[in-house]
Structure formats: structure tokens, C-alpha cells
Amino acid sequence: MKQYLVAAAALALLAGCGSGGTDAAAGSPGGTSISVVATTPEVADFVRHIAGGDVRVTQVIKPNVDPHEYEPTPADIQAIGQAQLVVKNGVGLEAWLDQTIRSAGFKGSVVDSSQGVELRKGDPGDEEMKDGDPHIWHNPLNAKIMVTNIEKGLAAADPAHASAYAANLTSYSAKLDQLDADNEAAYAKIPAEQRKLVTNHDAFGYYVDRYKLTFVGSVIPSMDTSAELSGQQLTELVAKIKATGTKAIFTESSLPPKTAEAIAKQAGVKVIGGEDALFGDSLGPDGSYLEAEQHNTQVITSALAG
Incomplete structure (x- = not known):
């Protein structure tokens, strides 16, 4: 250390x-x-x-x-x-x-x-x-x-x-x-075949399991943020995004978006970031768990339905 x-x-x-x-x-x-x-x-x-x-x-x-x-x-x-x-x-x-x-x-x-x-x-x-x-x-x-x-x-x-x-x-x-019920109601409006998720790193496994999403992959190939994609892994992720019809890559508030933007450009999909970046490992400046999770669901469902 x-x-x-x-x-x-x-x-x-x-x-x-x-x-x-x-x-x-x-x-x-x-x-x-x-x-x-x-x-x-x-x-x-x-x-x-x-x-x-x-x-x-x-x-x-x-x-x-x-x-x-x-x-x-x-x-x-x-x-x-x-x-x-x-x-x-x-x-x-x-x-x-x-x-x-x-x-x-x-x-x-x-x-x-x-x-x-x-x-x-x-x-x-x-x-x-x-x-x-x-x-x-x-x-x-x-x-x-x-x-x-x-x-x-x-x-x-x-x-x-x-x-x-x-x-x-x-x-x-x-x-x-109530948060859980609201999340379930939001995803019930999204067809199962559209519930595909690509994020900065593998932080949303419990969320994916709970709301029956398909995790396509992550920019950082790990639950830990210190890992990096190899050239082959990058190529494979781009191909998987194209093959699955994934609509977007979701960046996270605590991680830089640069690599996600490069992959999205190659795959021909949009990047969800800026104020819409997901709270993966962190919360917003107000420190509210409930608001952070509501934000994540609103951003993801809006992008998948769009």
C-alpha cells in the first residue's frame, strides 16, 4: 500500500x-x-x-x-x-x-x-x-x-x-x-430482448440478476477497476456489441469515459455519460443511495427503450 x-x-x-x-x-x-x-x-x-x-x-x-x-x-x-x-x-x-x-x-x-x-x-x-x-x-x-x-x-x-x-x-x-418495486415496474415495460447492458466495469451483476438484464460486457473486464482490456478483448467486445444489437455503452461517474467512447465509436453505438453517467461504485454529490439507484434505472431504461 x-x-x-x-x-x-x-x-x-x-x-x-x-x-x-x-x-x-x-x-x-x-x-x-x-x-x-x-x-x-x-x-x-x-x-x-x-x-x-x-x-x-x-x-x-x-x-x-x-x-x-x-x-x-x-x-x-x-x-x-x-x-x-x-x-x-x-x-x-x-x-x-x-x-x-x-x-x-x-x-x-x-x-x-x-x-x-x-x-x-x-x-x-x-x-x-x-x-x-x-x-x-x-x-x-x-x-x-x-x-x-x-x-x-x-x-x-x-x-x-x-x-x-x-x-x-x-x-x-x-x-x-418501494425502490425495488419501482425498478421492476420500469423494466417490465422493456422487452427482454432489449435489456442488454455494457458498462465501464463489471459492477452491476446483482442489478442485472435482479431485473433480468443481459450483461453483454464491460470496458474494464473485471469487477476491479485496475484491469485493462487487451487488444483481442477489445475487438471481441466490439463484435459482441454489434452481434447482440446492444444500443449503448453506459459510463460510470467514478471512472474516465475515454475508452468507452473509443469502443462505442468502433461499435457504432452511443455512449451514455456526463450527467447521465451511472453510479457504479459511488453515489451522487448528495450521497443518497435511493436517488442514485433511481437515477441508474431511469437512465438505463430510457436508453434501452429509445
Whole structure:
């Protein structure tokens, strides 16, 4: 991890100075709330909805930052060291987290929000992806499992607010059910033979499975964003796009669109990007999971129906 030793050394300096940066987690005055570190934008949004106003949440990975390539900062280490609870996506997405927790001297509990989710197979040749596909949140039913795990973790760490966490879980789970129903209704209007998807990288497997899409391929041939297409793979993807009658390549907000644009030009299809780029590994600037997933469905269904 290229920056890890630098970050660890900087932590010692921060601790010695008693620094309490604005992003560092800390209990509220009077000690009535706990501090939680959430790793990804999706997990952080889930924590905020379940916690309500009773918890201070520090989000490690900011919007439109690639989680596969993330390296912890001194502020991340400091925040984890001061937190009572760390909530992670799991399934190997946060490859940096265990070492960071050790360096921070974290003594609290870790909530793995993926517990109980039925995982898609990962890439056995990829160390980060070997445990399975980590993009579990793209199925709202998986998101319900994730928020249930988060509610249990919060209640265990902060029993005084357990009833509030339970009520928030009930309310937010209903919104996830509505999201799933709306997605199903949107795809019911698209003939099955038109539901073909090409994306920047293989981040939408759970979404594809849930809503019965056909995944044609990805610009990056992996669930991890560090992989690259070979010349032969590029040629094969262009041929597959043409052969299947795929209408578009969907870019993602956290990844550059250049290669997707080149492939689309060769295949003679349009590129969906800019403000319509999908939220694959990230969320929008407002950090809303529900709005990001609604956006993805609206963009995909509009392009496939057009």
C-alpha cells in the first residue's frame, strides 16, 4: 500500500498534537451519542438513515472516488482510532481496512454489512475479488440485509437508542421495498430482448440478476477497476456489441469515459455519460443511495427503450 507508511507516521503527529479535524469522529458533548466510521458512500448513507440524529458519522471514501484504488489517509486512521463502531461494505471491497484498523489502535466493533447476502462469484485470480462480487448494494433486497446488519450493530453499541434505530430501520426498509418495486415496474415495460447492458466495469451483476438484464460486457473486464482490456478483448467486445444489437455503452461517474467512447465509436453505438453517467461504485454529490439507484434505472431504461 503505497501511502500507508506515510499515513501511519502522520497519525502519530496528529495524535501528539491532539488534533480533532472536522472529519474526525467524536461523540457529541455530554457523551450522549456514539461515533461511527463508515467506509463507502453507500454504507455511510445507510448508517445515517438508520442512526438518525443520534450518531456522528465519518465517511471515509468520498463521492466519485474509486473504492478499488483507495488508500487511507492520516485523517482516516485518526477517525477510526476515535470511533466506537466501524461499518464496512465487506466482500473484500475495503482491502485497506484491516491494516488501518490495527494501525489506529481501534478497540470498538466492526460491522460487516454483507453478512447474510448471497454473493455472486468473484474472480479467483484477483486477490481483492476472490471472496465474491462486492457490489452487493445494487440489489435493493441486499441493501435491506445491509441496513439490518447496521441496525443490529448500532443497537449493540448504543442500547440507549435501540428503539429509535429499530424504527428507522422499519421506515427505510419500506423505502427500499418501494425502490425495488419501482425498478421492476420500469423494466417490465422493456422487452427482454432489449435489456442488454455494457458498462465501464463489471459492477452491476446483482442489478442485472435482479431485473433480468443481459450483461453483454464491460470496458474494464473485471469487477476491479485496475484491469485493462487487451487488444483481442477489445475487438471481441466490439463484435459482441454489434452481434447482440446492444444500443449503448453506459459510463460510470467514478471512472474516465475515454475508452468507452473509443469502443462505442468502433461499435457504432452511443455512449451514455456526463450527467447521465451511472453510479457504479459511488453515489451522487448528495450521497443518497435511493436517488442514485433511481437515477441508474431511469437512465438505463430510457436508453434501452429509445
